[in-house]
Amino acid sequence: MSLLNSFIMLGIVGMVNKLPAILHLLYHRFEMWWFSEMQITISQEDKDWHSNSKVFSAVQTYLSTRSADEARRLKAYGSYFGHHLMLTLDDGQHTTDVFTPKVDDDGKKKAKTIKVRWTYYCWDDIGTSRRGYDEKKFYKLRFSARHRSVVLNQYLVYIMERSREIEQNNRERNLYTNTMSRDRNWTQVVFKHPATFATLAMDPKKKQEIMNDLETFSKSRDYYAKLGKTWKRGYLLYGPPGSGKSTMIACMANFLEYNVYDLELTAISDNTELRRLIVNTGSKSIIVIEDIDCSIHLSGTRETEGVSHNNDEEKKTADSGQSKVTLSGLLNFLDGLWAACGGERLIVFTTNHLEKLDPALVRRGRMDMHIELGYCSFEAFKVLAKNFLEVEEHPLFEKVKELLEKVQITPADVAEQLMPKKLLADDQASRCLERLVHTLQNAIKDGRKEEEKTDAM
Numbered sequence: 001m002s003l004l005n006s007f008i009m010l011g012i013v014g015m016v017n018k019l020p021a022i023l024h025l026l027y028h029r030f031e032m033w034w035f036s037e038m039q040i041t042i043s044q045e046d047k048d049w050h051s052n053s054k055v056f057s058a059v060q061t062y063l064s065t066r067s068a069d070e071a072r073r074l075k076a077y078g079s080y081f082g083h084h085l086m087l088t089l090d091d092g093q094h095t096t097d098v099f100t101p102k103v104d105d106d107g108k109k110k111a112k113t114i115k116v117r118w119t120y121y122c123w124d125d126i127g128t129s130r131r132g133y134d135e136k137k138f139y140k141l142r143f144s145a146r147h148r149s150v151v152l153n154q155y156l157v158y159i160m161e162r163s164r165e166i167e168q169n170n171r172e173r174n175l176y177t178n179t180m181s182r183d184r185n186w187t188q189v190v191f192k193h194p195a196t197f198a199t200l201a202m203d204p205k206k207k208q209e210i211m212n213d214l215e216t217f218s219k220s221r222d223y224y225a226k227l228g229k230t231w232k233r234g235y236l237l238y239g240p241p242g243s244g245k246s247t248m249i250a251c252m253a254n255f256l257e258y259n260v261y262d263l264e265l266t267a268i269s270d271n272t273e274l275r276r277l278i279v280n281t282g283s284k285s286i287i288v289i290e291d292i293d294c295s296i297h298l299s300g301t302r303e304t305e306g307v308s309h310n311n312d313e314e315k316k317t318a319d320s321g322q323s324k325v326t327l328s329g330l331l332n333f334l335d336g337l338w339a340a341c342g343g344e345r346l347i348v349f350t351t352n353h354l355e356k357l358d359p360a361l362v363r364r365g366r367m368d369m370h371i372e373l374g375y376c377s378f379e380a381f382k383v384l385a386k387n388f389l390e391v392e393e394h395p396l397f398e399k400v401k402e403l404l405e406k407v408q409i410t411p412a413d414v415a416e417q418l419m420p421k422k423l424l425a426d427d428q429a430s431r432c433l434e435r436l437v438h439t440l441q442n443a444i445k446d447g448r449k450e451e452e453k454t455d456a457m
């Protein structure tokens with residue numbers, strides 16, 4: 001009893017809660033001494049940089065995939081990886097990890113697997129001051145001293161790489177827009193568009209060509225570096241409204257797992273603001289300017305290279321109520337400014353009127369690939385029929401094919417006809433296809449009437 005009283009008087013009740021962690025520490029100190037272990041402390045706070053340590057975050061991410069196997073107490077947290085639940089060790093808990101180095105300490109190829117142990121500590125203020133630790137949260141990595149070089153030169157590098165991969169796989173992608181923020185900066189929402197190249201209605205050959213181009217781009221960091229070029233690529237998407245330009249952008253973003261920056265030029269006050277927004281974009285992203293012909297004053301500015309768009313241009317722009325961003329400002333961004341922002345970016349322009357665009361804006365090198373998204377072909381129709389009706393063949397397909405050769409209809413309009421109007425109705429596919437055939441036949445009739453009217457005039 002008197003012993004307990006003296007404990008209370010000394011104010012070390014808090015220590016009792018820490019007992020398991022303290023015993024652990026003592027045990028590992030003994031173990032280190034006995035087996036000549038080494039240890040590395042990785043603390044959360046990076047005192048020199050006044051920031052959270054990147055190594056600590058990397059270890060936390062790495063261990064989140066493996067701590068559940070061994071530790072008895074874990075902490076769950078929602079992180080910036082969004083809906084993914086992350087598990088980390090609780091105070092005093094440890095986990096063992098094994099690692100097979102590429103080469104062992106002697107540089108021999110057949111390296112042996114090594115074993116290391118991670119322990120997580122989270123000291124409160126009492127614990128901190130008594131033990132003289134500055135860190136509040138930290139990991140201790142313990143390993144046999146004979147594996148020193150493998151751990152320092154290979155294992156820690158492996159952890160940094162692996163954590164980057166985990167973050168990449170778990171990260172949610174964002175859609176950024178510059179139209180909603182009061183401070184004239186980007187605001188973001190989670191990007192969850194279901195479109196993929198598998199569901200995009202388009203000629204399969206053309207689709208494959210675009211996918212190959214994107215894949216080659218995403219793997220060409222070294223190639224661009226070797227050429228001394230910025231790692232960027234421009235795409236111009238053109239076609240009538242409803243041909244799938246926006247859908248194509250979503251497919252690209254999902255295919256490459258990039259963020260999307262939807263840049264609304266008409267909401268930007270001047271070139272300086274454009275510059276600031278561009279500088280604030282991240283890599284692995286697609287910067288989109290939709291309806292470029294409506295966003296910026298292009299008519300009468302058919303200057304080609306050596307563009308020196310000037311005050312006249314700005315005046316015209318201001319008068320027209322379009323964006324005050326000038327063509328020269330935009331070209332500057334495409335060539336010079338963008339280059340200064342690092343790489344792995346796509347820029348995509350869309351337009352319904354290719355003929356209205358200034359050649360300086362869309363020349364190869366700025367817009368590397370021009371992609372036409374046209375009216376619905378039979379191949380594109382087959383993709384839509386599969387998406388909407390889950391049919392790959394049907395007796396009405398021949399009729400649809402014949403009609404599509406005569407009628408210009410966008411994939412959006414075809415999709416509208418293929419959308420079942422009543423859920424669970426019998427023979428849904430036939431009803432929808434009949435409706436489409438009917439719509440196409442009417443379009444032909446309307447076209448004939450229009451022709452007759454023109455002839456009569």
Ligand SMILES: Nc1ncnc2c1ncn2[C@@H]1O[C@H](COP(=O)(O)OP(=O)(O)OP(=O)(O)O)[C@@H](O)[C@H]1O
Pocket residue numbers: 199200201202239240241242243244245246247248352411412413415
């Ligand atoms: N090629 C396509 N493949 C699959 N779905 C498509 C395609 N084209 C259009 N659609 C459907 O039509 C809708 C409208 O298409 P989308 O907005 O992509 O066209 P757009 O060419 O960007 O039109 P706008 O020029 O008016 O912006 C999409 O939500 C999609 O469901």
